[in-house]
Amino acid sequence: MSTTIEDVAKAAQVSVATVSRALRGLPNVAPSTRERVVAVAARLDYVADPTASRLAGGRRMVLGLVVPMLGQWYYAKLFSGVEAVATVAGYDVLPFTTSGPGGSERFVASLPFRKRVDGLILADAPFDDEQFAAVAGTGIPIVSLGSFLPGVWGIAVDNAAAARLAVGHLTGLGHTRIALIGGIPDDPFRFSVPVDRYNGYQDALAAAGLSGDPALVVPGNFSAEGGAEAMHKLLAAPTPPSAVFACSDEMAIGAIQVARDAGLDVPGDLSVIGIDDHDISAYVGLTTIRQDVTGQGERVAHLLLERLEGESDAKADVHEPHPTRLVVRRTTGPPADVAARPRTLDRTVT
């Protein structure tokens, strides 16, 4: 079939052991020998069979990435970042999805990553305590992305702070009826991005002396479609909001569309802010909280590699925050009543 290490050994007049060592840059190979082996390998077009190396070496050289789904902007960017770093380090990355048929139940029941990965990146995995314990119980090194888990290295943005930043921007503009489009805040999940953002939202309202209105908190499924549905609900509320904080840009865009279809001017009649800074947000003028998703993917991959290759246990948990930043564009502005009397804006805010 294709050339094996034995072919190279024969051609270079050395043993397979020496070929293995020479090609992998291990010590204890005479420079002249190495040179010859490398040359022969190149001539024969030899590459080591990763399957065999993995079996013999005991290391899978695979990083598992657990995400709700592929195909959504956030997870695609994440994958991209993880993949870039993993590839350079010689690892493959194997995605596992937890939404779709069976969802996390199926995932936890089958633990499909067993014997397939050296380590696992858990990104927004919707596991409850028991499910998480099952995953962790496999003994496979885990790092998390999105929220911090006790005993698990991870990186995440400060979601509560990001939400406060977003809502603070709105209260700062003078808004008092601010809606939240986000996940269901009472999910029993360990990964609590929606919860954190909800809390940040409430905090920011309180900080501005506002009392939240439960009617203004609706789920949005983190998709444009969900954002649109959410906006429909908000517009049907007894007293609709003058501003919306959507927990993702896609939801924000869906919401804006519905608002405009309903004849509202954005930002004249309704301000909308998102989170992410999606690739196209700049091109629809969406005000948002930027987070660098690809960068987070790269970082979390490094973190996992560090755990796998380093003397990990020596160190304490790594819980590394990732920065976010307010990007003001053209979907937020003062509420209509305040805009009418701009001079008093400052006092109105207070």
Place this chain on the structure above:
Amino acid sequence: MSTTIEDVAKAAQVSVATVSRALRGLPNVAPSTRERVVAVAARLDYVADPTASRLAGGRRMVLGLVVPMLGQWYYAKLFSGVEAVATVAGYDVLPFTTSGPGGSERFVASLPFRKRVDGLILADAPFDDEQFAAVAGTGIPIVSLGSFLPGVWGIAVDNAAAARLAVGHLTGLGHTRIALIGGIPDDPFRFSVPVDRYNGYQDALAAAGLSGDPALVVPGNFSAEGGAEAMHKLLAAPTPPSAVFACSDEMAIGAIQVARDAGLDVPGDLSVIGIDDHDISAYVGLTTIRQDVTGQGERVAHLLLERLEGESDAKADVHEPHPTRLVVRRTTGPPADVAARPRTLDRTVT
């Protein structure tokens, strides 16, 4: 370490061979034996080590997916579709990117998929003839997505037809100065999505009795940013277009933003149509040509599996077209001069 097939064999009082057969559903295992083995395996929480099976079985159980990059909407959707089908069939999917550092040169020089995949899906891979020959020369079964290659099974939308549909929509509305934002039409690549769309664009212009203006054809890099840059160029043209056909929705959105910033009304002063029907296109009101990317991914994965598992050589090339459809929303309309005298629209078109 973890439980191996031998542990199961011992516990079930059979040989490892029998365990292997029983667990994989092979024939020639007594029902009672199989039952016992399955029970023991379940009790011991046994799963076969894929690395070992692969080595022994000679099949990698991996599908390679070659794309320019991950992280872009189109490729993320594609990956998602491929992954879904592959997973069900027991295959992993391993992505390879051809853009980024080194580009396709690096890819072709290292042929990183060697000994790692059973088959390859080439999606919009920017290879010239020689490079493609190098990839095909590895003897690994290949299917293509995006364009048809001689001797290679593949699926693709009819890009020329899609472009004709888009441009035909614009000429039908009465536009006569229609720009194209797309790839560089003279790339020497085998994968000719931009070329096909360019040709379709020219065809549609000709069919409407219009002569193309080279100044109205600009590259756009298939990103919102590229679309924006392209639009800047178009607006600076001696005679700017009244309509734009962008070869992707992301470029279309970037272009619209720039046009509106320049004070143009879309679609009043400028019509814009894209291709893809990106998830958020519906929510920015973009008129576009829809293609089902996830569905194409599923289909092409099936096709590859069929090639791998079937008696493939018996059949002729499979070149399977995938449907597209015009979705009219709110970024296209008659040109300003025609809109002013709607009664004569039909004759103006002719």
Place this chain on the structure above:
DNA sequence: CAGCACCCTGCAAGCGCTTTCACCCTGTGT
């Protein structure tokens, strides 16, 4: 009742590599 199929099962040889261990051959110190 002999003879033959046919089932079911186990043995053992790999799959292509990594890694331990032992060995040999230099070069150095005394």
Place this chain on the structure above:
DNA sequence: ACACAGGGTGAAAGCGCTTGCAGGGTGCTG
């Protein structure tokens, strides 16, 4: 000149599974 350290190399034992082959039962035919 002799012992010793240590770098360079090869033989061989796996890694955990799949599969070809052979063997032992069982049931059926003539």
